[in-house]
Amino acid sequence: MSKSAVFQDPMFHDEAKAREALEAVRWPDGPVCPHCGSSDPEKLAKLEGQSHRPGLYYCNDCKGQFTVTVGTVFERSKVPLTKWWMAAHMMNSNKNGVSAHEIHRNIGVTYKTAWFMMHRLREAMTDAKPGPMGTLGGAVQSDETYYLNTSKRAKSYKKGLSQKAAIVALVDENTKTVRTFHIDKTVTSAKLEKVLFTNVDRKATLVTDESKLYQTLGKEFGDHQKLNHSALEYVSPTGHTTNNVENFFGVFKRGMRGTYTFCGEQHLKRYLKEFEFRYNNRSGLGVTDGERTAKALKGIEGKRLTYRPTH
Numbered sequence: 001m002s003k004s005a006v007f008q009d010p011m012f013h014d015e016a017k018a019r020e021a022l023e024a025v026r027w028p029d030g031p032v033c034p035h036c037g038s039s040d041p042e043k044l045a046k047l048e049g050q051s052h053r054p055g056l057y058y059c060n061d062c063k064g065q066f067t068v069t070v071g072t073v074f075e076r077s078k079v080p081l082t083k084w085w086m087a088a089h090m091m092n093s094n095k096n097g098v099s100a101h102e103i104h105r106n107i108g109v110t111y112k113t114a115w116f117m118m119h120r121l122r123e124a125m126t127d128a129k130p131g132p133m134g135t136l137g138g139a140v141q142s143d144e145t146y147y148l149n150t151s152k153r154a155k156s157y158k159k160g161l162s163q164k165a166a167i168v169a170l171v172d173e174n175t176k177t178v179r180t181f182h183i184d185k186t187v188t189s190a191k192l193e194k195v196l197f198t199n200v201d202r203k204a205t206l207v208t209d210e211s212k213l214y215q216t217l218g219k220e221f222g223d224h225q226k227l228n229h230s231a232l233e234y235v236s237p238t239g240h241t242t243n244n245v246e247n248f249f250g251v252f253k254r255g256m257r258g259t260y261t262f263c264g265e266q267h268l269k270r271y272l273k274e275f276e277f278r279y280n281n282r283s284g285l286g287v288t289d290g291e292r293t294a295k296a297l298k299g300i301e302g303k304r305l306t307y308r309p310t311h
């Protein structure tokens with residue numbers, strides 16, 4: 001379906017429809033009071049009079065009022081929900097992502113607002129409490145790459161890996177999902193250990209290249225399959241590869257180069273989470289553009305931005 005055909009859905013034009021769509025995503029089993037957690041339909045009433053702002057509910061348990069955006073990244077936003085849906089849709093219907101300029105032009109908000117909306121949506125797309133990877137004795141691919149300042153023509157180019165941002169990514173071979181980490185300065189065994197021990201089941205098979213970083217660390221896992229890439233070994237005797245994690249790095253780097261003109265290191269983690277979300281909800285896993293967008297907005301709850309907006 002083309003982008004313009006998708007935008008014909010009423011939720012992109014009608015604020016009431018946009019709110020109903022968000023309510024359906026956030027409250028699939030009916031409204032929940034964000035103040036006291038009550039979900040008793042007998043106690044929650046929709047306030048529909050002229051004097052009330054649309055979408056307002058009253059909770060008889062705690063005597064509080066709320067709408068679907070209370071306690072979410074949209075709470076204090078002046079941007080209509082129709083535009084949040086459009087921005088979320090645009091970010092989730094192309095695997096390379098979309099620039100703030102395109103969102104600014106397409107949905108009619110300023111560039112700064114588009115930029116800020118995108119950071120809020122990235123926050124919503126971040127899995128706050130991910131579970132362990134490689135459970136049930138599965139395999140997890142681990143690899144690292146360096147990003148930013150990698151062009152020798154760039155004015156700020158300095159020699160050495162310490163001038164680049166280090167990224168570690170893990171791919172669970174059973175679920176085919178990725179998890180990314182922005183590592184401060186260079187990747188060391190100690191930093192890798194922290195990432196692996198807190199994210200990967202110790203019984204899992206760890207699949208890596210021949211990097212020395214994993215030599216001792218690999219022994220802490222159920223099995224360690226090392227691929228000797230310098231000897232052109234890309235599949236281990238047990239059939240394991242690091243192809244998935246390398247593919248993810250490829251998608252990320254191509255997308256960043258093509259879509260985003262600049263990404264300061266302080267925001268790198270957010271961009272990583274955006275690409276991670278799309279990868280983990282990709283069409284190859286049976287997720288449609290519409291489902292991906294709805295899932296992105298489902299994550300708006302309880303998220304707090306950790307940096308100050310510039311406006």
Ligand SMILES: [Zn+2]
Nearest residue numbers: 033036059062
């Ligand atoms: Zn309540």
